[in-house]
Amino acid sequence: MLMGIVHMPAYTDYWGKRTRYPLIADLMPLKRDKEASIGLGGKVVIALCQTIRQKPAIIYADNFFMSLELTHILREEYGILSLGTIRTNRLRGCQELLPTDQQMKKKKRGSSAQVVCNKNKLAVVKWNDNKVVTLISSYIDSHPIETIKRYDKDEKKKVHVECPQIVKHYNKHMGGVDLADMLISLYRTPFKSHRWYLGIFSQLIDMCINNAWLLHKRDGKNIMLKDFRFQLFEGLTKSNKIVKGINATEDIGEDLKIHKPVSVRPTDSVRFDDKGHLPEAGDETMRCKYCKSGRTTVFCIKCNVHLCFVVGKQKRNCFRNFHTK
Ligand SMILES: [Zn+2]
Ligand SMILES: [Zn+2]
Structure with missing residues (x-):
């Protein structure tokens, strides 16, 4: 549908009869009149929220995503409560009932103002914390107002500042998002690609x-x-991979190997599977099952055959060679 430079489809085309695009159309229903007003950010939130099985759930988002409509739709249509910062140009008239940011800034730090809509179960809160922030929620408002400690530049010490409950919740939960961003920026996988x-x-x-x-x-x-x-x-x-030999002891000559074994050997699928073939010291000295001349007390606990491991000038590693193809 998006191949080549044709025209960008209208948002509603995804649900169209002829132009239906199942990847999107199946993921979220078209509630055209309701969801058209929530913007791209809101649509993303709704698409993601469709995967939430356990309800009631609460989601937190920043002002890129939040709008009054989204908050309302999430609660009414999906049973999901939400809280987030909201841009003042998305307040749909309720900014008239609140002081402007300039007026808020003149008030003392920590002061807040709120508007609540009981019909739609929404609360919008403005809070002055050097900068003015505006938040919206469908499950919480300012109350109870608590105090938090904030650093005061002028007094050069921590002071108590009033903090609405909605802000406390937001900081507590959005802190995780900030932390995630911070940790990723520490050691980011460099992945520059045209794709x-x-x-x-x-x-x-x-x-x-x-x-x-x-x-x-x-x-x-x-x-x-x-x-x-x-x-x-x-x-x-x-893990689960075989370290291929660097400086491996040279295999012994073919004439020194046992080619026609008399006693039983493990099947090849066990012998060469590279799992759990560990040496153990036995009580008896037995003939090595790899070379013709060696005698040893060392045996493989999995194959249960004696295999020699000789150090020094005439070094020989029958244990390893027995287990390598
Ligand atoms: Zn040997
Ligand atoms: Zn073995």
Whole structure:
């Protein structure tokens, strides 16, 4: 549908009879008159929210996404409560009932003002914290107002500032988003590509790594993020893989090998599977099952055959050679 430079389809074309695009049309229903007003950000939120199974759920978003319509639709149509910052040009008239940002700035730090719509169950709150922030929620408003500690530039110390409940909730939960951004910026996977979606892919992987690290730390493992990433790299590249021999002891000559074994050998699928073939010291000295002349107490615990391992000038590693094709 989007191939070549034709025309960009109208948003509603995705649901059209002839132009239906199942990837989007199946994902979210077209509630044209309602959802057309929520903008791209809102549509993304709704598409993502369709995957939420457990309800009631609460979602948090910043002002790129939030609008009165979205907050309302989420609550009424999807049973999802929300809280987020909102741009003042999206207030649909309720800015008339609130002081302007300029008026708010003149008030003392921590003061707030709110408008509540009981019919649509929405609350919009303005709060003055050096900068004026506006928030919207379908489940919480200013009350109860608490106090928080904030650094005061003029007094050069921490002071108590009044803080509406909606702000407390927002900071508590959006803090996670800021933290995620911060951690990703520390060690970002460099992934410059013309294929734009690879950037999203690497972002997702970085997020997974950071979340894994946070869980690891929660378990009491104190490790730096950088070291964690190295460990992860080592683990993923080496575990379940065979380290191919560097400086491996040379195999013995063909004439010294046993070619027609008398006693039983493990089948090749076991012998060469590179799992759990560990040496153990036996009580008896037995003949090596790889070379013709060696005698040893060392045997493989999996194959249960004796194999010699000789160090020194005449070094010989029958144990390894027996298990390598
Ligand atoms: Zn041997
Ligand atoms: Zn073995």
